[in-house]
Amino acid sequence: MDKQMNWNSLAKKQQQLQFSGSIHVRRSGETILSESFGYAIYSEGIVNQSSTRFSIASGSKIFTSIAICQLVDEGKITFDTKIIDCLDINFPYFDERITIHHLLTHTSGVPDYFDEEEMDDFEVLWETLPMYHVRNAEDFLPMFQQKKMQGKVGGPFKYNNTGYIILGLVIEQISGMDFVDYIEKNIFQKAGMNDSGYFPMDELPGNISIGYIKKSDGTWKSNIFSLPAKGGPDGGAYVTATEMGAFWEALMNGRLLSKEMTRILLTPQEKVADDIFYSYGGYLQTNEHGVVKYIQMGYDPGVNFRSVHYPEQDLTIIVCSNKSEGAFEMLKEIESLTIIK
Template sequence: MVKNDILIESKIKRVIEDEAFSGTIHMKRDEEDAILMAAGYANRAEELMNKVDTRFGIASGCKLFTAVAIGQLVEEDVISFESRLTDCLDIEFPNFTPNVTVHHLLTHSAGIPDYFDEAEMDDFEDLWKQQPMYLLRDLKDFLPMFQDKNMMFNPGEKFHYNNAGFILLGLIIEQKTQLRFIDYVKRNIFKRCKMYDSGYFSLDQLPENTASGYIDEEDGTWRTNTYSIPIIGGADGGAYVSGPDMNRFWEGLLSNKLLKEPTKDRLLKPHIQVKQDVYYGYGIWINKRAEEIFKYHVMGYDPGVSFHSAVYPNSGISLTIPSNKSNGPFKIMKFLEDELIIK
């Protein structure tokens, strides 16, 4: 593991107990496994425990897959990062300004309306009162939820987290490749990185060794998130991965298996400042300390889902913490950063 293995492991277990954590922790240092831990139930009704290679939903944690796929199309000269949305999609958006570009969509700065505005809505489940979640099987099924709405601000004016922008990026991928988005990602990202446990699975057809998401109620009862999220994930979120698979993705991205170096560097560039020391690249968060990049990371939150995964370029560490509860990974990641990574 690392220096003072027993002490660190004991402390981690204490944090896991304090958080009632349900999920896995997978940390690699210099390509060697450093921490492999699992806690909680993948299936509470059957009392099936989570395992190190259990698959978890990762919500928005997979926006980075979409950004990588776009980068691959750029490398093939199918589109450019400066391409306008109107030139990439044969879909009408009557109230969008014509100068929205792929770059704007990738950096959450397009100003287009969102189908779920996290700055305005508190509960993701409220969406499904008007739009049944079981009907959202394809990216185009999301269009009626935002297609005819008005712009929120001018493109490039500011950062405003936007799920609909990544739906549009996925639709661009589908139109340009004539492949379903989830099939493109499986073929061109998961397969290249040997992410054999990962996929976009329908909630009514989850494969074995996949954790169900759980929502804990205030009265002590619980329920699964089956009716709380779209039935199948897509370009804005909802893939299922294991901890080891996600760290294989980081290795593949950083070693140029997925993108050539200039494209990778553009993806990892801090394009837009979100707040002090926090930036956004293409589908990826970037944190700085003392003017240097401390970590590249992704995160995802849905009802019954929480996920954090990061690489720390100065430490040779990749760390992935998925959970089938609505919280837990953030505090564990912060603990590990404080104990093992921050010098």
């Protein structure tokens, strides 16, 4: 691989997009490309670096999925366990047949507190429930607990954030631990993700990128009023691009789940499009030979995350951005340079 050619190509793409963020590429446990662009905090002139922590929005749903799989591995629940049997929170209008499987695969039919097909302004969400009050999984309950089902349980795949909030509540009740504490102890520490975590937006640690939203006049504002004060089961963890690469290595090497449970986590469950499926661990692309790549993505205002892992090539690509756009285009450029045909 001609690294200089790759760098020139990526630099051109970065300039074209004005991409701000970090990229990390590793093959067979070795880093082959790691670069950062733009500013973590524009007003202070602080640049993004390999040690910069980025919010990855829904890209962190896989942590919730792995936590559930760990509890299944331990025999504390099963994928067929009904929510009514493992959670002492009352959902008066929910179908009693909803299981862990349905929540993991976005087939539960529960009302989504943020339906991305119906809404595009995240700030509208917090007009009745101020975002600074939303710091734990249970804080989301007023947004969906008393609502009727959005669809039929076991119906077609429909992306749903509420389902993962409920999974977080299950993790807390079954483990007896706060959701964030559980993830940090049982996933981040085991994967060597010492800089990753769920941080309150009003108590951010160092080496953090602020998310930026472009205004209609071309200037920028931060995303502090667009997101919950603290991330949780449906998204919002902060990671470095490098540590997300380490995460995939830990997952595929059996440090987070048993070999059989890792296989189950990454098995196609629900068809999304022609060659795209959803597993317990997120999206994946298949062909006639099996899985081509596992796909992680996350989007919030001021947050753009893309990640892929090619199992046959043992290739992982991570792209984190603190702007709303650009990660997908950077990912595609890197794929064109690194995929072995």
